[in-house]
Amino acid sequence: MVRLGRLDEAPSDPEMTLRLGGLDDVLFVLGQATHFVQDLNQPLHAAWGETRAEHNEIEAQMLYRTWQKDHTYRGFMLVKNYSCFAHEIAQNSSQHARALFFDREIKRVTEIAWDQAVNDTANLWQSIFWHALGPERAGQLYGIPAPVGEIGNGSLC
Numbered sequence: 001m002v003r004l005g006r007l008d009e010a011p012s013d014p015e016m017t018l019r020l021g022g023l024d025d026v027l028f029v030l031g032q033a034t035h036f037v038q039d040l041n042q043p044l045h046a047a048w049g050e051t052r053a054e055h056n057e058i059e060a061q062m063l064y065r066t067w068q069k070d071h072t073y074r075g076f077m078l079v080k081n082y083s084c085f086a087h088e089i090a091q092n093s094s095q096h097a098r099a100l101f102f103d104r105e106i107k108r109v110t111e112i113a114w115d116q117a118v119n120d121t122a123n124l125w126q127s128i129f130w131h132a133l134g135p136e137r138a139g140q141l142y143g144i145p146a147p148v149g150e151i152g153n154g155s156l157c
């Protein structure tokens with residue numbers, strides 16, 4: 001797990017400072033990337049054909065109310081390529097669009113989308129640190145473990 005308290009330590013490597021910019025820049029970009037990862041997990045954002053009214057009607061019902069319960073963290077999957085990762089998320093998410101739109105399986109699909117978005121976000125953040133710092137420092141500074149597998153490795157892009 002990323003310990004945010006350690007992020008305000010200045011990187012000792014000047015090249016790293018140059019690459020990452022200030023902490024506010026880093027966190028803003030992470031926020032943007034996180035938004036896209038989570039947005040793509042909404043199946044209707046990875047499919048098309050519905051009207052805006054239909055989209056809004058379904059989305060208004062996609063409320064996740066049981067987030068307090070235990071969820072499945074499937075372990076750190078290293079993102080090899082961020083564009084491929086986005087393609088994979090959309091590909092997986094779009095497979096639930098039919099159940100969501102035609103069958104109105106809103107609760108079931110919302111739970112799947114939530115769970116996947118949380119895992120994808122955790123993988124995104126850990127992968128960014130892993131790639132920026134290298135495996136050893138990512139582990140030393142933030143306790144990021146060795147990945148259990150890889151995603152965004154080019155199979156879908």
Ligand SMILES: [Zn+2]
Binds near residue numbers: 042055059
């Ligand atoms: Zn939407």
